[in-house]
Amino acid sequence: MSNRKLITIGLIAVACLGLAVIGRLLLSNGNARNSTDAPSEMVAALQTHFPDDWKAMQQQRQQASGNDAAIGAAFMNDKVADVARAPDSAILAIIAAETALAKQLQHDDPAACANYILAGPTDTHRYSQPAQVLLDRAAAQTVIAARQGIDAPKPRTVNQPAAIDRLQFAMRDQGVPSRLMDPDAARPLTADEQCQYGVHLYETLGTLPPAQAADIFVNLKFAQP
Numbered sequence: 637m638s639n640r641k642l643i644t645i646g647l648i649a650v651a652c653l654g655l656a657v658i659g660r661l662l663l664s665n666g667n668a669r670n671s672t673d674a675p676s677e678m679v680a681a682l683q684t685h686f687p688d689d690w691k692a693m694q695q696q697r698q699q700a701s702g703n704d705a706a707i708g709a710a711f712m713n714d715k716v717a718d719v720a721r722a723p724d725s726a727i728l729a730i731i732a733a734e735t736a737l738a739k740q741l742q743h744d745d746p747a748a749c750a751n752y753i754l755a756g757p758t759d760t761h762r763y764s765q766p767a768q769v770l771l772d773r774a775a776a777q778t779v780i781a782a783r784q785g786i787d788a789p790k791p792r793t794v795n796q797p798a799a800i801d802r803l804q805f806a807m808r809d810q811g812v813p814s815r816l817m818d819p820d821a822a823r824p825l826t827a828d829e830q831c832q833y834g835v836h837l838y839e840t841l842g843t844l845p846p847a848q849a850a851d852i853f854v855n856l857k858f859a860q861p
Contacts (some may be wrong), residue, residue: 653690673747677776685783689797712778718790719778726781727850733774735838740767749826753834765829783812793852799855804842812836 673839684692687709696707719730744764751758757771808817816833819825825833841849 651712654744677772678779681776681779682700682711684778696778712782715727715782715785716858718789720780720854721789722781722785722854723790723844724850725786726777726784727853728846730774730776731841731849731853733770733777733837735835737767737770737774738831738835738838740764740770742835746831748829749831749834753830753837792851792859794855794859796855799852802848803852803856804838807836807840810836810838810840810843 651739679690682693693707693711697704719727738749738752741752741763744767745761748761748763749763757763763771804817812833816825816829816836840854844852
């Protein structure tokens, strides 16, 4: 698989952070079962920025017990276009949260990190507590971005190929190893290398001018034709 395809499949697959998984992992934390449960940043963001939607989601949960994943996914899928129009600052907050998450997963388990880069969160993997906190934070920042995209929309041009090219050039300028940028087709990247590539990708976004980084990230992850 070329890294051009890896970026496109990976980040787009992670779009809205795989809310089908996050819905199951975090949405139920809005009704903490005991005082030791950590509060969910995503739930707090929903309650603050989309109170009517949160009430509707709670009603749906009562009617469809155990279907948090589908309910969370439906909400976020409906907000993709709003996230794409969010101001640069809101997009940069998502990038920062996801960068921290990728690095945490690299520390925890390179294979899980590689899977996250390629396909987003999975409900088959047991994430560490620090990773769950960061997953929650990234989801919360996505919810906040959706609100800001509604209240203060910023028009963006949709051109995913150009965004990928800009990011590829920037990664080369940052000295990302050629092995990661142009792997031998006969020797695919290992899980550890895929993880390294993803971390380099996020780190490179952090070196770009804010408006450029936000535009590239939105085009890769949230832009709709």
